[in-house]
Amino acid sequence: MQSLLNFLHDESISSPFRAELSNRGGYITFSNSGRRGDTKYFQIGIDSILTTLKDILTNIEVFSRIQDYEEKPWRDNGSIYFSDPVANANSTVQTKPLFSTLSKIIKWANQPTLNNLNTDNRISITPDTLENTITKLNVVADSFAPHSNSKIVKPPLNEPLQIIYYGAPGTGKSFTIDDKTDDENSVRTTFHPDSDYASFVGAYKPTMEYDDIHYVNSDGVVRYTNPDKNREGRVHPGTEKKIVYKYVPQAFLKAYVAAWSNLDTPYFLIIEEINRGNCAQIFGDLFQLLDRNNAGSSSYAIHADEDISQFLSSDNKGFAALSDEQKDAIRAFELHKDNGKTQAVGQNILDGKLLLLPPNLYIWATMNTSDQSLFPIDSAFKRRWNWKYMPIEYNPLDKKTQQPIDWKFQIGDNLYSWGQFLGKINPEIYTLTESSDKQMGYFFAKVDNATGIISEDVFLNKVLFYLWTDVFKDFDVSSELFKNKKANRSFRFTDFFEDSEALGNFIDNLDLNSIEPVNLAMTEDGISRLSVKFPDGTILNTGNMIDIYTRTLERIGLDMVFSVLADRKKGIYPLITKEQIAIENPGSKRRYKKVGDYYLLVGPDTYPYAGIINELSSLLSIDLNAEFE
Numbered sequence: 001m002q003s004l005l006n007f008l009h010d011e012s013i014s015s016p017f018r019a020e021l022s023n024r025g026g027y028i029t030f031s032n033s034g035r036r037g038d039t040k041y042f043q044i045g046i047d048s049i050l051t052t053l054k055d056i057l058t059n060i061e062v063f064s065r066i067q068d069y070e071e072k073p074w075r076d077n078g079s080i081y082f083s084d085p086v087a088n089a090n091s092t093v094q095t096k097p098l099f100s101t102l103s104k105i106i107k108w109a110n111q112p113t114l115n116n117l118n119t120d121n122r123i124s125i126t127p128d129t130l131e132n133t134i135t136k137l138n139v140v141a142d143s144f145a146p147h148s149n150s151k152i153v154k155p156p157l158n159e160p161l162q163i164i165y166y167g168a169p170g171t172g173k174s175f176t177i178d179d180k181t182d183d184e185n186s187v188r189t190t191f192h193p194d195s196d197y198a199s200f201v202g203a204y205k206p207t208m209e210y211d212d213i214h215y216v217n218s219d220g221v222v223r224y225t226n227p228d229k230n231r232e233g234r235v236h237p238g239t240e241k242k243i244v245y246k247y248v249p250q251a252f253l254k255a256y257v258a259a260w261s262n263l264d265t266p267y268f269l270i271i272e273e274i275n276r277g278n279c280a281q282i283f284g285d286l287f288q289l290l291d292r293n294n295a296g297s298s299s300y301a302i303h304a305d306e307d308i309s310q311f312l313s314s315d316n317k318g319f320a321a322l323s324d325e326q327k328d329a330i331r332a333f334e335l336h337k338d339n340g341k342t343q344a345v346g347q348n349i350l351d352g353k354l355l356l357l358p359p360n361l362y363i364w365a366t367m368n369t370s371d372q373s374l375f376p377i378d379s380a381f382k383r384r385w386n387w388k389y390m391p392i393e394y395n396p397l398d399k400k401t402q403q404p405i406d407w408k409f410q411i412g413d414n415l416y417s418w419g420q421f422l423g424k425i426n427p428e429i430y431t432l433t434e435s436s437d438k439q440m441g442y443f444f445a446k447v448d449n450a451t452g453i454i455s456e457d458v459f460l461n462k463v464l465f466y467l468w469t470d471v472f473k474d475f476d477v478s479s480e481l482f483k484n485k486k487a488n489r490s491f492r493f494t495d496f497f498e499d500s501e502a503l504g505n506f507i508d509n510l511d512l513n514s515i516e517p518v519n520l521a522m523t524e525d526g527i528s529r530l531s532v533k534f535p536d537g538t539i540l541n542t543g544n545m546i547d548i549y550t551r552t553l554e555r556i557g558l559d560m561v562f563s564v565l566a567d568r569k570k571g572i573y574p575l576i577t578k579e580q581i582a583i584e585n586p587g588s589k590r591r592y593k594k595v596g597d598y599y600l601l602v603g604p605d606t607y608p609y610a611g612i613i614n615e616l617s618s619l620l621s622i623d624l625n626a627e628f629e
Contacts, residue, residue: 004140007108009347015120017100020347026141028105032097042094044086046141049105050134051084056102057130064125071095099123109133155296155359156266160386162290164274166367167390168436170444173366176390177270179399181364186268187258189251191277197284202249204307209246210239247311249318252286257318259361260349261326263333266360274365279381289357290384295336296359301345304355312352319350333358369437370470392426392441394419407447408515409454409463411507413611415515418442418454424481424510425467432475440466460496460503468493481509485572504570514603530609535623546602549609550595552626556616558598564619565612575601575612 008028012018016033026046031039056063059081066073078091078098090098103119109132114124155161159180165173189200249257255269280287285302293299304312312318319327333346335356348354357363365385396405407418419442426439445454445462454463468491472482477490484491486505495502530548531541534555540548553561553576561576568575573583573590580592580599592599610626617624 004105004108004137007111008104011104011107011119015100017097017120019101019104028101030094030097030101032094040094042090042097044090044098044101046137048084048086049102050137050141052082052087052102053106053130053134053137055081055083055087056125057127057134060125060127060130067123067125069096069099069121069123074099096120105137106130106133109136155362156264157362159362161292161296161359161361162363162384163386163388164365164367165388165390166369168392168439168441169368169370170441171390171392172396172441172443173368173390174272175443177268177364177366181268181270185258185266186270187251187255188270188272190272191274191279191282193277195277195282197282198250200250200282201252201284201286202247202308202311204245205248206243207246207248208241209244211242211244247307247315249311253308253311253318255361256355256357257312259358260319260330261322263329263358263360266362269361269363271363271365273368275367275377279377283381286355287381289355290363290381292357292359292384293336293338297335298357299337301335301343301348301354301356304352308355309352313350318352390441392422392436392439394423394442396442405442407442407452407454409445409459410456411459411503412456415453416507416512417515418445418447420512421510424512428479428481429467429471431479432477433471438471456503464493464496464506482506483509485509501569505572508570508572531627532613533625545609546593549602549613550593550600552613552624553600553616554595556620556622556624558596560620561616562598564616570601573601577601 008019012020016031018029018031020029027043028046028049029041029043031041033039059077062077062081066077075092075095078095079088082088082091087098100120103117103123106124106129107114107117107119110124110129114129117124165176167173251269251271255267259267283290288300288302289298291299314320319330322330327350330350331346333349335343335345337343345354345356349356397403398405408415409418409421422440422442426436429439430436440463444466445458447454482490484495484502484505486499486501487495491502491506496506530545531539532548532552533539538555540551540555542548543551558576562578565575570590573581577592577599578597580594583590583592590601590603593602610628613624613626616622617626
């Protein structure tokens with residue numbers, strides 16, 4: 001059964017004699033449109049109505065004869081039989097509004113029997129309808145007290161209602177928000193330079209909808225096509241798709257409606273890259289709603305424009321399709337201001353006349369400080385938010401397992417520590433730019449989920465592309481770390497595509513510790529094994545990798561190896577030389593091993609043995625196959 005509160009509201013929408021249950025006491029407010037078109041309002045208590053219904057039941061023989069409204073009989077009999085002074089007075093001066101209100105209440109109590117009753121022109125007066133009404137209205141009167149249908153709604157989470165997570169790119173801002181929310185209770189949007197109020201809140205847009213097919217008959221009467229068989233014998237549905245203009249809600253209104261629909265559940269409006277849009281233009285008059293009070297709702301309500309008001313009140317994507325219980329919860333909402341005053345705004349919110357952020361609507365945003373100059377955020381906007389700086393972590397922990405996250409990146413066949421790289425490159429960025437805004441966070445690049453490795457392609461086309469085209473473009477990069485020793489100048493981004501050794505040489509400048517060759521297989525005894533197969537079927541796979549590598553080169557012939565690799569270097573060090581070269585970095589794992597008349601550059605896991613052997617196979621046209629078992 002529909003509640004009296006909702007029933008009176010819905011029943012009165014199209015009636016000139018409105019009747020509403022008061023939000024602040026056991027009274028019903030009814031109205032008369034007046035002869036000059038001005039609306040007049042009156043109130044009558046529920047107890048007064050109960051007394052009047054009992055008077056009608058006591059004198060049912062009189063009133064049962066005037067169930068169709070006639071002003072004079074109702075005015076005269078009301079002044080005679082209505083013992084309640086308010087009802088008695090209204091029966092003489094506001095006869096039809098009182099008649100209509102009584103009829104609406106009787107119709108409510110006798111649902112669905114009286115659903116077809118026109119309450120403005122007829123009233124159902126029988127012992128059953130009156131007794132049902134008195135019984136049910138007594139329940140309402142017994143439970144109704146001032147403020148009994150209102151409650152103070154508080155934020156459901158101990159979290160900031162409005163917060164902006166800011167910091168360098170890749171510091172985990174979006175991840176932090178995503179970790180605390182889920183898709184079921186959040187609406188996500190991203191600001192950009194073309195974002196505006198309509199794309200954030202909503203606007204009328206052309207959409208395709210099914211509509212009844214109709215035509216104008218020869219007599220000028222509009223007729224609708226009935227479903228019927230066409231020439232092919234198929235049944236036509238009697239509808240067709242047409243372009244109609246309809247108000248389409250965007251992120252703000254979607255989150256707004258969802259939050260009001262369930263005030264006990266937290267809802268999140270998530271704004272990515274909030275500073276990439278013009279916030280003053282995008283928020284417009286919603287800016288005032290961001291000022292929250294101690295109870296968590298907006299401190300002040302604002303008047304909604306006509307489009308939003310109509311959408312909220314009548315569209316199924318607004319409040320129209322809510323259950324009676326949901327509507328009652330919104331109607332019961334009161335704005336508790338910090339100055340101690342209260343304002344009954346629930347009905348106006350439900351009708352879409354007022355906009356007010358409920359205390360369960362959280363607005364969380366991210367901001368890359370590297371983009372902060374795109375659209376400056378003014379101080380008035382800033383002070384309405386909490387701010388959370390996200391520092392760069394070089395050895396982050398997994399938020400769930402609390403285990404270290406140890407990402408690696410790949411260059412050739414070698415792996416390096418991503419955290420160590422950031423620890424080397426970020427101080428250089430700060431030295432050049434005198435700002436941490438352009439530094440990179442640990443999550444700037446994405447790893448392969450299966451291996452935890454950032455590929456060479458991602459490293460080159462995302463990390464180095466960002467450094468050379470965004471960070472270094474306005475600065476003189478003269479540090480030794482960025483020097484192309486081969487060309488005797490600083491590296492250019494194009495070097496990494498024009499010179500196959502450039503990327504490796506750049507990594508050598510950073511003096512990073514190589515971790516392990518890619519695809520390095522571990523045997524059951526824990527020893528890494530390189531396997532080289534020769535055309536005659538000989539396989540070298542015993543011993544450590546350096547032994548297998550040097551024995552393979554000896555079997556090929558060191559003179560032949562030197563003839564094709566004499567100019568090849570790892571960083572600044574030749575792969576093979578006739579004279580021993582001192583390794584400048586005493587902490588380096590690299591060293592030269594004397595084999596016959598030559599010195600071979602080796603290390604426990606410094607460079608790609610298998611890659612060099614396979615390259616020799618190609619250069620010397622011998623059928624070798626080197627791989628890790």
